[in-house]
Amino acid sequence: MALQWEHVNVDAADPVALGRWWAEALGWVVVNDSAEEYEIRPARDRLPGLVFAPVPEHKTIKNRLHLDFRPDDQDTEVSRLLTLGARHADVGQGEQPWVVLTDPEGNEFCVLATRRS
Structure with missing residues (x-):
């Protein structure tokens, strides 16, 4: 299959x-x-x-599934996404190398650290 x-x-x-x-x-x-x-x-x-x-219902709790994105430059991508309307989110992640953001409807996603060669 x-x-x-x-x-x-x-x-x-x-x-x-x-x-x-x-x-x-x-x-x-x-x-x-x-x-x-x-x-x-x-x-x-x-x-x-x-x-x-x-x-019909709005999102009320943290997503159980989310998308992770690996950018060429984390700071640049986070700034660009915030300009588009994303928001920072705290889902209890603490200090991490990734940044948790939400889309305009509150769905969490992560912008990972830039991959090292």
Whole structure:
């Protein structure tokens, strides 16, 4: 049996707005702009993608699954993401080499330290 990772589903109060935010943050392309299933991918024919779907409730607790990103320059990327609307988050991580941020709807993600050669 072979499985291919297609996408990660993200619950959203406003799928279009959140999907657009992530598309800009990641430099990805929109492959479906429906308010019921807004999908972005690294390129039109590349997987995996992110699918944003509407839910009536708002996020209330820390995510049990989150995305980690490894930048070329952590400080530059954190500043860029904050300018786009991300916010710093404290999920009890203490002093770590990664930075925990949230997207505009409060979903946590991490910007890891720059990889050493």
